[in-house]
Amino acid sequence: MARINTSALWDQQHVLHPWADLSTLGEEPPLVISEAEGVWVSDGEGRRYLDAIGGMWCMTLGYGRPELAEAMRRQALRMAYYTPFGAMANEPASELAARLAAYAPGDLKRVHFTTCGSTAVESALRFVHYYFGATGRPEKRHIVSRVDAYHGSTYLAASVSGKAWDRTFFHYENSFVHLLSSPNPALRKAGQTLEQFCDERVAEFEQLIGELGADRVACFIAEPILASGGVIIPPPGYHQRMLAVCRRHGVLYISDEVVTGFGRLGHFFASEAHFGIVPDLLITAKGLTSGYQPLGAVLISERLLEQISGTQAAGNGTFTNGFTYSGHPVACAVALANIELMEREGVCEHVREVGPYFIERLQELRRYPVVAQVRGDHLMACIECGDGRRLDGMPSPESIALAQRVDVLCQAKGLLVRPYENMCILSPPLIIERQQIDEIVRILGRALEEVTC
Ligand code: PLP
Numbered sequence: 001m002a003r004i005n006t007s008a009l010w011d012q013q014h015v016l017h018p019w020a021d022l023s024t025l026g027e028e029p030p031l032v033i034s035e036a037e038g039v040w041v042s043d044g045e046g047r048r049y050l051d052a053i054g055g056m057w058c059m060t061l062g063y064g065r066p067e068l069a070e071a072m073r074r075q076a077l078r079m080a081y082y083t084p085f086g087a088m089a090n091e092p093a094s095e096l097a098a099r100l101a102a103y104a105p106g107d108l109k110r111v112h113f114t115t116c117g118s119t120a121v122e123s124a125l126r127f128v129h130y131y132f133g134a135t136g137r138p139e140k141r142h143i144v145s146r147v148d149a150y151h152g153s154t155y156l157a158a159s160v161s162g163k164a165w166d167r168t169f170f171h172y173e174n175s176f177v178h179l180l181s182s183p184n185p186a187l188r189k190a191g192q193t194l195e196q197f198c199d200e201r202v203a204e205f206e207q208l209i210g211e212l213g214a215d216r217v218a219c220f221i222a223e224p225i226l227a228s229g230g231v232i233i234p235p236p237g238y239h240q241r242m243l244a245v246c247r248r249h250g251v252l253y254i255s256d257e258v259v260t261g262f263g264r265l266g267h268f269f270a271s272e273a274h275f276g277i278v279p280d281l282l283i284t285a286k287g288l289t290s291g292y293q294p295l296g297a298v299l300i301s302e303r304l305l306e307q308i309s310g311t312q313a314a315g316n317g318t319f320t321n322g323f324t325y326s327g328h329p330v331a332c333a334v335a336l337a338n339i340e341l342m343e344r345e346g347v348c349e350h351v352r353e354v355g356p357y358f359i360e361r362l363q364e365l366r367r368y369p370v371v372a373q374v375r376g377d378h379l380m381a382c383i384e385c386g387d388g389r390r391l392d393g394m395p396s397p398e399s400i401a402l403a404q405r406v407d408v409l410c411q412a413k414g415l416l417v418r419p420y421e422n423m424c425i426l427s428p429p430l431i432i433e434r435q436q437i438d439e440i441v442r443i444l445g446r447a448l449e450e451v452t453c
Pocket of ligand 1: 117150256293
């Protein structure tokens with residue numbers, strides 16, 4: 001107890017958290033999570049919470065898995081680290097690359113390891129710039145992303161992120177980054193069908209390429225489902241049609257599967273299995289290690305690498321991108337153990353089984369008048385509070401306050417959901433069972449009822 005209080009105090013005095021609200025910096029004691037087991041976390045004062053956000057979309061196999069801890073221990077003792085630069089390899093990273101290549105769609109057989117999702121996004125974009133430079137087209141460098149996207153917190157990854165809320169006093173690259181409109185079907189005009197809405201979004205992309213010139217557009221980057229932007233599910237066929245536009249104009253397609261990959265939608269990778277596309281580059285992180293170690297990876301098309309490698313093509317080319325901890329052996333060892341457990345326990349099959357139940361049960365919450373929308377796919381979902389209207393990309397202050405009250409009430413009742421704008425975002429560990437889903441719905445229902453009164 002004393003230890004927890006000291007941690008809270010030190011945190012208040014010395015820690016600047018990601019997405020810290022500076023207007024109240026250091027004022028409120030944080031919730032110190034000190035122990036965790038399965039889908040439960042506890043604050044060390046005897047209060048237990050069902051973790052309906054899976055840490056940060058990442059705790060896929062749940063907490064306290066001895067197999068994952070043991071994999072880390074074994075590798076740390078055997079060989080904790082050696083440089084990944086140049087021609088140096090380590091066994092877990094090599095094996096993991098082979099396992100990822102086997103699960104990857106199409107010819108995404110080459111793996112560039114990074115340290116997290118942001119560095120994987122940054123590296124994918126840098127690879128694209130390198131590729132066009134090395135093939136004699138350095139002017140082909142414009143990057144197309146979307147409003148409401150979230151791709152990370154490094155400079156270029158933040159620049160290709162398009163959430164209005166997140167754009168603050170930082171500088172963003174805008175000379176070669178372009179944001180298309182959000183593919184959120186809720187933004188359809190009155191009377192517009194989903195097909196017409198999709199046509200409009202695809203036409204906007206075509207038009208932008210026309211304006212910039214196809215010889216200047218390098219790539220399109222997209223999350224299959226926009227996760228942190230509020231679990232936004234684009235209209236049916238959107239990704240296939242955007243990929244077709246890319247193919248027509250020689251633009252590369254980067255699929256950011258930091259959230260949708262590793263089981264959240266019931267597949268190791270969702271791009272092909274769930275959305276019917278084979279991208280040119282695919283990004284993974286988070287569930288790759290089930291959150292036990294930081295690790296990210298970019299899977300790259302062999303077709304692209306063939307054009308820039310080998311003595312003929314590459315000349316003196318060196319791909320000068322990477323990190324001290326790229327493909328860290330301890331992180332890769334836990335990723336291998338994670339894959340083994342996912343296979344042995346049929347985690348993807350389990351998600352395909354409970355995912356529809358999760359969404360179906362959450363839909364019941366639409367009966368509360370404070371709920372504007374419930375949306376989701378398998379184990380990623382979102383409850384939007386208030387009237388659902390947005391002005392300049394932002395919800396009303398009243399709807400934000402409403403969602404915050406729901407979050408606080410849920411926490412008091414033993415459920416952690418992720419507050420964001422006017423939404424409660426849900427991404428429980430993939431091992432969640434039906435009765436725990438019922439518990440999430442029950443607590444959310446009680447919180448929504450209380451804010452309605
Ligand atoms: N891409 C997506 C789709 C994400 O949701 C995130 C993080 O939430 C990132 C990239 C960045 O990952 P990280 O926080 O590991 O740097």
